[in-house]
Amino acid sequence: MQNSSVSVESDPGASPVNAPGGNRGVVACLDRSRQWHRVAQHALAIAKAMSIPVTLLQVLEAGPAGDSRADPLEWEIRRREASGFLEPLAAILCEGKSPVGSEIVEGHAADQICLWAADRSPELIVLGARGEGWQKNDGLGNTARSVLDRSAGSVLLVPATDNSSADEGVVRYKRLLIPLDGSSRAESVLPFAIRLAEAVKADLLITYVIPVPELIESGPLEPDDIELRERVVRRNERVAKEYLARVCGYIALKGIQARTMVLRDGDVRSRLVRLVADENADLVILSAHGHSGRSDAPFGSVTAHLIAHSAVPVLIVRNPSGLAAGCGINANLADARIAGLCA
Incomplete structure (x- = not known):
């Protein structure tokens, strides 16, 4: 499968963290599930505490099984929609003075997250325990389970029913x-x-x-x-x-x-x-x-x-x-x- 990567500019004053092999910070894996904002908040909370950068990563799933690549026009539309989702979010997070970057890749979610992590070696991967489309009330979604099974680094899993403390949308540990x-x-x-x-x-x-x-x-x-x-x-x-x-x-x-x-x-x-x-x-x-x-x-x-x-996030250190x-x-x-x- 052919991969594509698109950098999305965030705050002009933020440090660039998208360079291949150069990110030793936190990566927040975002989708369109209802918990994406909590994933971003937890990633920022850890990054601010540790004084390290954050990268917002979104994977655009490819077309139906068997398609090597989505239609170019469809891909461009979806890429622009994702950019419109990530760019303002990155700008908001940059107000917290933590360097924030964002990136869009195409392919199978777990595959691309693991490939990205292998290339960039982040300190921590943050993702939802259950992504969009997961119907069960407990257990792990397929993407979270695959990332846990295959990635070598530490992972912070955010449950769908996150009961951790938050003040005005900011995670407080x-x-x-x-x-x-x-x-x-x-x-x-x-x-x-x-x-x-x-x-x-x-x-x-x-x-x-x-x-x-x-x-x-x-x-x-x-x-x-x-x-x-x-x-x-x-x-x-x-x-x-x-x-x-x-x-x-x-x-x-x-x-x-x-x-x-x-x-x-x-x-x-x-x-x-x-x-x-x-x-x-x-x-x-x-x-x-x-x-x-x-x-x-x-x-x-x-x-x-x-x-x-x-019922609260779990950080697995590996x-x-x-x-x-x-x-x-x-x-x-x-x-x-x-x-x-x-x-």
Whole structure:
């Protein structure tokens, strides 16, 4: 399929961010779904906090299956319509003093987003969890799922029912929820979370959900088995509290105060989803994998459940070494090894 790219001018005073290979900022993937404005708002909020540029990217889907390219006249009409949509939006966003650029490409949405990201290596891809035409009330749309499966970088997914705080159309992160499980993978999000919390003056809530220990069962558990499981839970709860205390010590060294919460008795995934609502979190930040991460899967089961069911945006941090420069996501990764730092 032949691709075409059209740059759309934004504010004359904004820095150009459209040059191939030159964008290490945030890319907001916009379509005509009802959540496009929230995608743009979240992209701008992160970019302003990290002092990095924003690119508004819209993919014009090609013609019916089998057509190598849309009719040239039809393409020009659609391109002009897209330009009329992106240009004023970019100008409005530029009023926030963040460099904003915009670009239109043609083709399959997921393919073009992944190709664009591979070429430009953005710090963060922001897109809606469900795009235009998605009829289900939950789960991921095809584009979001494909981008998550194929892209190597970090992704911020904005749900269709976004309950995060906003004042006069501007996203305000008041509370950031950081789930940890004691693994270095999970901890790797902390440098970025700390920097974001400091920039937007948000509260940090660090949580550890203790899974129910699994015992082999061939029938009803004996009293000794139940007591054994309870002893394991109590031991894990004690260790989790000690661990989160060390995490708070690390965060305090950065000048940030955090609140911790240890939860027990229940499925880790469902407890986190409920916690998001109970604590009025505005953003969940977590690693793609935790303790049980598999290299052959793009993300773990807890992350998969959250991105499908969370009522607020979820930022999945991946490829820490590639995010160390620029906006500082996962900068000084070795320094974030909490257990070794504060033990």
